[in-house]
Amino acid sequence: MKAEAWIFAACTIFLVLVTPAYWLVTDASDHGGDWTGTSALFMTTLLTAMVTLYLGFHARRMDPRPEDRKEAEIADGAGELGFFPPYSWWPLWCALTLSVMVFALAMAAWWLVIIGGVLGAVALSGLVFEYYRGEHAH
Known part of the structure; x- marks a missing residue:
């Protein structure tokens, strides 16, 4: 899960940089920037930060998966992947x-x-x- 945590961390950093830039770029009127877009970007930043913390926390507590180990072989990932339900109406x-x-x-x-x-x-x-x-x- 470390790879997923790093991906979400990169998204969080990107959004932390983009949100104030968006606020400044849309500051065309006397009332300040665009509240709707800035609020949406801010909430998206918080959501990606939350997922980053969740994945990072669980990545530390669980054993590394074959995808997380550099010395892993392809055969290490073999086996049952989980339960996939059949068709359903x-x-x-x-x-x-x-x-x-x-x-x-x-x-x-x-x-x-x-x-x-x-x-x-x-x-x-x-x-x-x-x-x-x-x-x-x-």
Whole structure:
């Protein structure tokens, strides 16, 4: 994880330098610089700094991965990479019910929000409990 921490650290340093420069460049009016862009850059700086600290903290506490060691061989990275779920229709149904609810809120059709919420609860339950029943049960 050290490589990832260094990448985010470089992004943080870049944003620390760019944010005040952006503020100064957009200072065209008497009211100061562009508040929207400067705020967005400042928040992005904070987010990348947070990810940098998280990755750096965990990189120190965990054993180095094969990618982090200079003397590692390609074969050191062999083996199981993790669990990859099979196909699933439940994310589609969750997205459809959410889109129905958002559409209903935009049209102020509260009855459709309730129907979408009930169907969304069913779809979300199916997504959460997908591996407890059916073809992919564990």
